[in-house]
Amino acid sequence: MKKSVFLVFLIVVFFAxxxxxxxxxxxxxxxxxxYDGSGAASFQADLGIKGDRIISxxxxxxxxxxxxxxxxxxxxxxxxxxxxxxxxxxxxxxxGESLVRQGVTLALGGPDGGSPWPFGPFLDSxxxxxxxxxxxxxxxxxxxxxxxxxxxxxxxxxxxxxxMESYIEQAMKxxxxxxxxxxxxxxxxxxxxDEVISLSKIASQYDGIYTSHLREExxxxxxxxxxxxxxxxxxxxxxxxxxxxxxxxxxxGASSIxxxxxxSARNLGLDIMMDQYPYAASHTGISVLIPSWAMEGxxxxxxxxxxxxxxxxxxxxxxxxxxxxxxxxxxxxxxxRVEWDSTLEGKTLHDWLVREGEExxxxxGAEFVIQAQLxxxxxxxYHAMDERDVERIMQHPMTxxxxxxxxxQPGDGHPHPRAYGTFPRVLGYYVxxxxxITLADAIHKMTGLSAKRLGLDDRGIxxxxxxxxxxxFDADQIMDKSTFTDPHQYPTGIAFVxxxxxxxxxxxxxxxxxxxxxxxxxxxx
Ligand SMILES: [Zn+2]
Numbered sequence: 001m002k003k004s005v006f007l008v009f010l011i012v013v014f015f016a017x018x019x020x021x022x023x024x025x026x027x028x029x030x031x032x033x034x035y036d037g038s039g040a041a042s043f044q045a046d047l048g049i050k051g052d053r054i055i056s057x058x059x060x061x062x063x064x065x066x067x068x069x070x071x072x073x074x075x076x077x078x079x080x081x082x083x084x085x086x087x088x089x090x091x092x093x094x095x096g097e098s099l100v101r102q103g104v105t106l107a108l109g110g111p112d113g114g115s116p117w118p119f120g121p122f123l124d125s126x127x128x129x130x131x132x133x134x135x136x137x138x139x140x141x142x143x144x145x146x147x148x149x150x151x152x153x154x155x156x157x158x159x160x161x162x163x164m165e166s167y168i169e170q171a172m173k174x175x176x177x178x179x180x181x182x183x184x185x186x187x188x189x190x191x192x193x194d195e196v197i198s199l200s201k202i203a204s205q206y207d208g209i210y211t212s213h214l215r216e217e218x219x220x221x222x223x224x225x226x227x228x229x230x231x232x233x234x235x236x237x238x239x240x241x242x243x244x245x246x247x248x249x250x251x252x253g254a255s256s257i258x259x260x261x262x263x264s265a266r267n268l269g270l271d272i273m274m275d276q277y278p279y280a281a282s283h284t285g286i287s288v289l290i291p292s293w294a295m296e297g298x299x300x301x302x303x304x305x306x307x308x309x310x311x312x313x314x315x316x317x318x319x320x321x322x323x324x325x326x327x328x329x330x331x332x333x334x335x336x337r338v339e340w341d342s343t344l345e346g347k348t349l350h351d352w353l354v355r356e357g358e359e360x361x362x363x364x365g366a367e368f369v370i371q372a373q374l375x376x377x378x379x380x381x382y383h384a385m386d387e388r389d390v391e392r393i394m395q396h397p398m399t400x401x402x403x404x405x406x407x408x409q410p411g412d413g414h415p416h417p418r419a420y421g422t423f424p425r426v427l428g429y430y431v432x433x434x435x436x437i438t439l440a441d442a443i444h445k446m447t448g449l450s451a452k453r454l455g456l457d458d459r460g461i462x463x464x465x466x467x468x469x470x471x472x473f474d475a476d477q478i479m480d481k482s483t484f485t486d487p488h489q490y491p492t493g494i495a496f497v498x499x500x501x502x503x504x505x506x507x508x509x510x511x512x513x514x515x516x517x518x519x520x521x522x523x524x525x
Contacts (some may be wrong), residue, residue, distance in 0.1 A: 025065040026050050026501065032071030032472065036462040037078040037448035039440055047076065049468045052501035057464055067503075071472050074495055075439070078447035078460050079105025079469030080423045083275040084211070084242050084402030086111065087135060094514070095132030098408045101490045101510055102423040103471035105499045106134040106459060106519065111242060111404070112213040113142030113182030120174030123518050130514030133499060134469065136454065136521070138180040138211060139171035141199060142188045153190040153296040161198060168202040175520020177454055178208030180242075183215035183224070189292045193227055200235035207455060208521070211240040211275075217282075218248035218324035218384075225258045229265045229272060238271035240453065243404045244393050245385055247282060248324040252386035255393050262398065273453060275402035276393050278425045280385040281484065283336060283404070283416035286378045288325055289369050291316035304370055317366040327384030330365045334484065337379030337413040344378070345414035346485060381416055381484060391436050394426075394445075400453065401426055401446040410488040417487045421480025424491035428479035439475060455521065472496040 025048040048056035087109035116122035144167040214224035232239040246254040294313045303309045330350035338344040353360040405419030451460025478493030497505035502515035
């Protein structure tokens, strides 16, 4: 009896499913204004998506689908690619909400010379945790130098160099997109250019790129750009001058020179590009104000107890406040993350001195920088760029967008607003309000240009067969809301975000789904 009931049930199910026509698509996006990411002008069309791919572009109004998105009056763009992302907290924030809600569908981690290590096993572990956004990684020079030589201020022995080269090779085989350096930071700052060339040659053999946080971005910027160009030439490797900028009052305007250097290198056949975040303030540690020799070997706290060393350290800090990232004004130095005193977060170095009843002189400021470093350092925002440089760099055809933002969530520190606002800010402020670049160019700089740099031909572009990483936004509404004083604000105007064909933002509502994956260069996804 039971058996026959089950048989009838099966027959009913069989005929019911025969009667039901399978929809043509999983998702149809109707009536959108499409920018395909190539920089070309927009066109009106519908997109048909099946699984994780765009399979049809055209008039699909008579087709059927499981789900329909009406994009009437909205811009349909490839999902944004973040060329410089601090993914370090990804294990705590695997869904990457601060990225997805900006329309980012792929983020490149491992910048500034710092990457996970061991590389392959870390990527494998990310496969298991349910990512909300696609991620790709560079392998970091500082990371492997520290593995091999700790924080030593010297050149590597032949053996050590060989070991570092083998680490780069290993990471490239495990899917790294290239090598990153942070030649301003420890221990990268101790390396000579030959070492970087040797390691970049390995990355180049695997079609990797070299992204450089330059040795200097203030005084010394031009020499640092020259060094990066030389590395490109000697190692035959494409170079990205990451978060390109000119910092410190004395260097304002210098982007016209650096961009001319890039153009002339490109004219000689070298492949040099930039990425940039759309703010006139940078973010890094307080230690960037301290001369690097003072930090060598982790001996800073010992050196400052020696009075004569302390004097020259202080002199170096005063110099940097006056001429470099300090921007000549303690009010331009703002704390973002202070683990030893969270009440300082959002306050400036000037505020801190006043609070302690000290005269806010540059000299006293230098003393407090030493104190802050001894306490464990701080995340710090430096308001020390000129808006004209930001605009000029953005207008360059070889500049891509990279947030340099750290994965963030409300209640967690006081991040640079770029963590929440980079992509909407380019579109809302620099395209919509300031009209510095066109919408087609801006989208190209955050999609097609970046995908091409990474060697990805089925992302960053809307075409039949491409992966359905798609961001749909309202060009009149899109805007960043995160500010330096109130950073934990999500942007407006992002209507839909599709990642690998899954809807991660729907009608402006964030869905918190694990739609992302790890993308390994040259390896099957
Ligand atoms: Zn950097």
